[in-house]
Amino acid sequence: MERQRYKIAILGGTGAQGGGLALRLAVAGHAVSIGSRDAARARTAAAELAARVGKAIAGADNRAAAAAAEIAVLTVPYAAQRATVEEVLAELEGKILIDATVPLVPPKVGVVQLPEGRSAVAAIQALAGQNVRVVSAFQNVSAQHLGDLAHPVDCDVLVCGDDRVACDTVIALAADIGLSGLYAGVLANSAAAEALTSVIITINRRYKVPGGAGIRITGIPESG
Amino acid sequence: MERQRYKIAILGGTGAQGGGLALRLAVAGHAVSIGSRDAARARTAAAELAARVGKAIAGADNRAAAAAAEIAVLTVPYAAQRATVEEVLAELEGKILIDATVPLVPPKVGVVQLPEGRSAVAAIQALAGQNVRVVSAFQNVSAQHLGDLAHPVDCDVLVCGDDRVACDTVIALAADIGLSGLYAGVLANSAAAEALTSVIITINRRYKVPGGAGIRITGIPESG
Numbered sequence: 001m002e003r004q005r006y007k008i009a010i011l012g013g014t015g016a017q018g019g020g021l022a023l024r025l026a027v028a029g030h031a032v033s034i035g036s037r038d039a040a041r042a043r044t045a046a047a048e049l050a051a052r053v054g055k056a057i058a059g060a061d062n063r064a065a066a067a068a069a070e071i072a073v074l075t076v077p078y079a080a081q082r083a084t085v086e087e088v089l090a091e092l093e094g095k096i097l098i099d100a101t102v103p104l105v106p107p108k109v110g111v112v113q114l115p116e117g118r119s120a121v122a123a124i125q126a127l128a129g130q131n132v133r134v135v136s137a138f139q140n141v142s143a144q145h146l147g148d149l150a151h152p153v154d155c156d157v158l159v160c161g162d163d164r165v166a167c168d169t170v171i172a173l174a175a176d177i178g179l180s181g182l183y184a185g186v187l188a189n190s191a192a193a194e195a196l197t198s199v200i201i202t203i204n205r206r207y208k209v210p211g212g213a214g215i216r217i218t219g220i221p222e223s224g
Numbered sequence: 225m226e227r228q229r230y231k232i233a234i235l236g237g238t239g240a241q242g243g244g245l246a247l248r249l250a251v252a253g254h255a256v257s258i259g260s261r262d263a264a265r266a267r268t269a270a271a272e273l274a275a276r277v278g279k280a281i282a283g284a285d286n287r288a289a290a291a292a293a294e295i296a297v298l299t300v301p302y303a304a305q306r307a308t309v310e311e312v313l314a315e316l317e318g319k320i321l322i323d324a325t326v327p328l329v330p331p332k333v334g335v336v337q338l339p340e341g342r343s344a345v346a347a348i349q350a351l352a353g354q355n356v357r358v359v360s361a362f363q364n365v366s367a368q369h370l371g372d373l374a375h376p377v378d379c380d381v382l383v384c385g386d387d388r389v390a391c392d393t394v395i396a397l398a399a400d401i402g403l404s405g406l407y408a409g410v411l412a413n414s415a416a417a418e419a420l421t422s423v424i425i426t427i428n429r430r431y432k433v434p435g436g437a438g439i440r441i442t443g444i445p446e447s448g
Contacts, residue, residue, distance in 0.1 A: 114415060154443060185335065188335055192420045195416035199409055199416045200441070202407070203407070215439055218438040218439065
């Protein structure tokens with residue numbers, strides 16, 4: 001399959017997770033823009049990221065970034081998830097929205113606290129409706145490792161979504177940045193990835209994991 | 225730390241998951257008994273397992289098996305989880321109950337369907353009260369790999385519980401059978417391991433994984 005290059009907006013891209021994804025996607029040849037509530041902050045963050053990798057990275061407010069993109073990635077804190085999607089919703093019609101949100105509820109971020117027993121992303125799909133192709137991914141990837149471009153990230157990416165073609169696109173994007181993405185089922189299955197992040201936080205503390213733990217799925221045949 | 229040998233009852237041990245755990249725990253030197261609703265079935269299964277490994281393995285009804293054991297392991301289908309615990313509850317006072325139950329809801333076992341947004345084991349702790357030391361573990365370990373004694377199992381064990389000493393005991397038991405157990409947080413965090421099993425089932429189907437996939441947590445320091 002020919003590698004596709006996309007215009008990708010990282011909404012909440014001024015954070016560590018979004019910044020790390022932006023860096024690696026830019027290196028892989030995608031046209032990356034950073035979105036933030038504050039356009040000036042987005043431009044500053046974009047310039048810093050661009051300087052690190054010698055690639056053009058744009059900055060804009062979330063809505064403008066989403067409007068200009070073919071694919072949007074949501075990397076905001078859980079508390080800002082819904083408001084951010086509401087803000088950009090009109091710009092996402094027919095597009096893929098990759099939601100990396102984890103429903104961490106401070107201060108107990110190491111305790112699984114799924115919203116009403118469902119995944120956080122399920123609420124976003126319900127909000128966005130069927131014209132936005134929502135895919136859940138990247139919840140378990142350490143921001144620190146993502147930002148450390150000298151090393152590959154030792155973590156698989158669980159990719160969940162009700163749109164299988166959109167899931168395949170996200171799996172290809174993960175491959176572009178050196179990550180093995182695995183189709184992990186319908187969007188509701190994102191509950192596993194979201195819950196796992198609190199487990200990883202607990203393990204990071206208990207075992208003093210440098211840079212943060214990750215997950216691997218074992219047993220996948222090479223030709224998988 | 226000196227390796228301890230325990231009397232361990234596998235409740236629902238006539239199934240594949242329980243049988244695999246029984247085999248490996250017996251090989252490791254523990255005194256294993258198989259529990260079942262039907263004592264005759266338990267004895268038959270125990271004799272077959274014992275013959276495979278050349279170790280004594282007892283069989284009894286669930287209640288008698290629990291009464292004679294120091295540690296009980298629950299490996300029944302989700303639909304039988306609550307009734308089985310109710311049946312043996314009086315025998316578990318002060319003991320460790322390792323719950324391996326996954327809330328799979330047929331026919332869609334590849335879809336995460338956590339009970340009311342909580343873990344299945346949380347309901348068991350609520351039922352059992354504070355005098356039973358409930359620990360969640362082994363949800364993600366393939367029964368087929370467990371039963372294949374010629375090969376190590378390529379899967380980590382997420383161990384969740386509110387009693388940290390009991391969790392350490394379960395981590396040591398996992399080590400006895402060649403599995404790396406990791407403290408994964410409070411009992412509520414079992415939601416991650418339980419949800420992950422549906423993801424693994426989906427991955428097994430999608431990627432045609434021989435014997436079943438597993439998980440590894442990456443980044444743990446060797447001395448961890």
